[in-house]
Amino acid sequence: MKNILVAKNVSKSFGTFKALNDVSIEVPKGSIFGLLGPNGAGKTTLIRIINQITMPDVGEVYLDDEPLQPHHIQHIGYLPEERGLYKTMKVGEQAVYLAQLKGLSEAEAKKRLKIWFERLEIGDWWNKKIQELSKGMAQKIQFVVTVLHQPKLLIFDEPFSGFDPINANLIKDEILKLREDGATVIFSTHRMESVEEMCDHIALIHKSNKILDGKLIDIKRAYKSNSFEVGLISNNPDAVEQSLNDKFEITPTSFKTINNELQYKVKIADSASPNDLLSYLSTLGQITHFVEVVPSANDIFIQSVKNN
Amino acid sequence: MTFLSPLLMVAIFSLVAYLSQINNDKVRTISVLDESGLFQNQFEDKDNLKFQMLDGLSLENAKESAENSGVYGLLYIPKTENVDQLAKQITFYSEDSPSLIVMNDIEDIIQAKANSLKLTEAGLDAEMIKNLRVRIDTQLETFGGKETSKLGSGLKLIFGGAAGYLLFMFIIIYGNMIMRSVIEEKTSRIIEVIISSVKPRKLLLGKIFGTSLAGITQFAVWVVLIFILSGVVTSLFGIDMSSAQTPQQQEMMNQVQDVGGSQDMLTQVVMELYNLPIANLVVMFLLFFIGGYLLYASMYAAIGAAVDSETDTQQFMLPMLLPLILAVYVGFFTVIEDPHGTVSQVFSFIPFTSPVVMLMRIPFGVPIWQQILSVVILFATFMGTVWFAAKIYRVGILMYGKKPSYKELIKWLKY
Numbered sequence: 001m002k003n004i005l006v007a008k009n010v011s012k013s014f015g016t017f018k019a020l021n022d023v024s025i026e027v028p029k030g031s032i033f034g035l036l037g038p039n040g041a042g043k044t045t046l047i048r049i050i051n052q053i054t055m056p057d058v059g060e061v062y063l064d065d066e067p068l069q070p071h072h073i074q075h076i077g078y079l080p081e082e083r084g085l086y087k088t089m090k091v092g093e094q095a096v097y098l099a100q101l102k103g104l105s106e107a108e109a110k111k112r113l114k115i116w117f118e119r120l121e122i123g124d125w126w127n128k129k130i131q132e133l134s135k136g137m138a139q140k141i142q143f144v145v146t147v148l149h150q151p152k153l154l155i156f157d158e159p160f161s162g163f164d165p166i167n168a169n170l171i172k173d174e175i176l177k178l179r180e181d182g183a184t185v186i187f188s189t190h191r192m193e194s195v196e197e198m199c200d201h202i203a204l205i206h207k208s209n210k211i212l213d214g215k216l217i218d219i220k221r222a223y224k225s226n227s228f229e230v231g232l233i234s235n236n237p238d239a240v241e242q243s244l245n246d247k248f249e250i251t252p253t254s255f256k257t258i259n260n261e262l263q264y265k266v267k268i269a270d271s272a273s274p275n276d277l278l279s280y281l282s283t284l285g286q287i288t289h290f291v292e293v294v295p296s297a298n299d300i301f302i303q304s305v306k307n308n
Numbered sequence: 309m310t311f312l313s314p315l316l317m318v319a320i321f322s323l324v325a326y327l328s329q330i331n332n333d334k335v336r337t338i339s340v341l342d343e344s345g346l347f348q349n350q351f352e353d354k355d356n357l358k359f360q361m362l363d364g365l366s367l368e369n370a371k372e373s374a375e376n377s378g379v380y381g382l383l384y385i386p387k388t389e390n391v392d393q394l395a396k397q398i399t400f401y402s403e404d405s406p407s408l409i410v411m412n413d414i415e416d417i418i419q420a421k422a423n424s425l426k427l428t429e430a431g432l433d434a435e436m437i438k439n440l441r442v443r444i445d446t447q448l449e450t451f452g453g454k455e456t457s458k459l460g461s462g463l464k465l466i467f468g469g470a471a472g473y474l475l476f477m478f479i480i481i482y483g484n485m486i487m488r489s490v491i492e493e494k495t496s497r498i499i500e501v502i503i504s505s506v507k508p509r510k511l512l513l514g515k516i517f518g519t520s521l522a523g524i525t526q527f528a529v530w531v532v533l534i535f536i537l538s539g540v541v542t543s544l545f546g547i548d549m550s551s552a553q554t555p556q557q558q559e560m561m562n563q564v565q566d567v568g569g570s571q572d573m574l575t576q577v578v579m580e581l582y583n584l585p586i587a588n589l590v591v592m593f594l595l596f597f598i599g600g601y602l603l604y605a606s607m608y609a610a611i612g613a614a615v616d617s618e619t620d621t622q623q624f625m626l627p628m629l630l631p632l633i634l635a636v637y638v639g640f641f642t643v644i645e646d647p648h649g650t651v652s653q654v655f656s657f658i659p660f661t662s663p664v665v666m667l668m669r670i671p672f673g674v675p676i677w678q679q680i681l682s683v684v685i686l687f688a689t690f691m692g693t694v695w696f697a698a699k700i701y702r703v704g705i706l707m708y709g710k711k712p713s714y715k716e717l718i719k720w721l722k723y
Contacts, residue, residue, distance in 0.1 A: 015719050015722075048706075051504040052504075053500070053503050053504060053508075053706070070507070073504065073505055076504070078500075078501070078504040079501075080497075080500040080501060080504070082497045082500055082708070083497055083498070083500065083501060084496040084497030084498045084501075085496065085498050085501075086492075086493075086496060086498055087492075087496055098501065098502075098505070101502065101505035101506055102505050142501070145501070
């Protein structure tokens, strides 16, 4: 697959502090790319380099195979984590001004804004001042301004912070729609459930280094431990536990069911097949539950950060 | 505010003028007990000062009657052997300490009489003395043959001073405006959105030029409106703006008029205006005004970027404003004393003081090469400060939290 954005061996220092150390990422076209990492890992610095707000000390960034140039800002839409608007300016004027900075003509900006405002049901805000709006309302405006010039690369830094669940959902749907229309999305967030839900590629940055990247599915495969959650109904629980313990690595676990059964997490050898476990279990009692344990993005995040 | 401010200023001036008129309108009556008999017809009633001679009363009675009749005060002139003693023994009784203006008036009258008494005592005629007095009015001429005058020097001073002071005010007002707008963008956190579209350097320059143009427009509107409104107010209400001046100022004005003669004053002013290097003045005013403003504006912007709120700016403002304030002091003290002295010359080349000092020197005639050199130095320094400000700005606008120290600012230059 073709990459829309490639960062090669990017390093950046502020004084003696190294914010990014030899970080490379590849963002495939049309993907939703999760840029993850604990606070202060260097995500924002990398995003600012992509937006040409800061220059890297070492390394290059390519957009569509071209080294980054000033005119590329027209193709990028950026919603920073620290965001705001001019408080005393009217919503409409302000949105038009910001769109013009991205190279749209005034007429075009107005036309597109009208459509977006109607779509998000905020049409009557045009003449309001930002200070009259709530935080969530202002965030909606910012979202519109970010995507208005139809950039091919969208960068969202914690896009859902400040939204109530309903509006967060609305924005999520809009982001997915934009991807369908051909945009690529880079997502920086701590909220692992939205990563799980939306991202197909991720990169994990920790202490200025990239420690993990790739397709989310591939990473999950790599991190899976060949473990299964099983539920068994048996008349002789002690004997079952004894015999399972002899053959596999088991840990008691709990999940919600309607039965009153024995619940275990069973890890089998890498060479073994789930079928072997399943047939063995059938000899011990009645199977009510059998699910492969897939590591969540959250588990992967915590595990890899801890290991580094 | 653009249209309201001049209205407000004119309103305040009119109010002050009006109030001081009311203040002076009060007619004060003063009782005079003249035991010496020397001042029988000397005290003439004026607009707001009436005199009432008391005869044949003792001092105690006079005091009592003055207090009861509610007059402003009682002037007591005792009988003495000679004028010198008299001068020391005249007493003014009043309820509170009397107004300075009233006392001046009274003392003037007594002094004039006492002087003429002494002259008579010495056997001289007062009228004759007046005729004998010679008035010196040195004719001033440059080596180039241009006639100058003290009046001309005064005019030059006014021109230079006004230009320098205008620039000073402009820098402070609109420099602050730039600083506030930078801080606003920082605290509202819109800055990161903006600089993902515009280079910080462009934004900085745009801000400086934009604010300057807005400022010049506003300034022009103010000046024009103040002139128009003052005219309207004066003609409508008959309030004379000059009555807002203090007596001292009026006295100075009178002296200037005395020096200049009387009727041909106006013609002289026009003549002197012709003698001023008007074209030179206008061109240089524009250049120094723009250069000086841009120089300080870029520093204001850097300060705005370095801090999070206006309250944190003090630490950086003082060292920046110091040279500007110094320039105004040098201008108003040193340049007035000697426009071409060493100190004046040096300060008119240092870029942080040159706009104000050079503007004040130019009306007195400064060689063109000096002016050009100073302008070149000024604009070269502006390039330097913009580079410096852009660096600080670029880093500072994305820095939140603690107030940076000077050491950290220097570090930012290397980022």
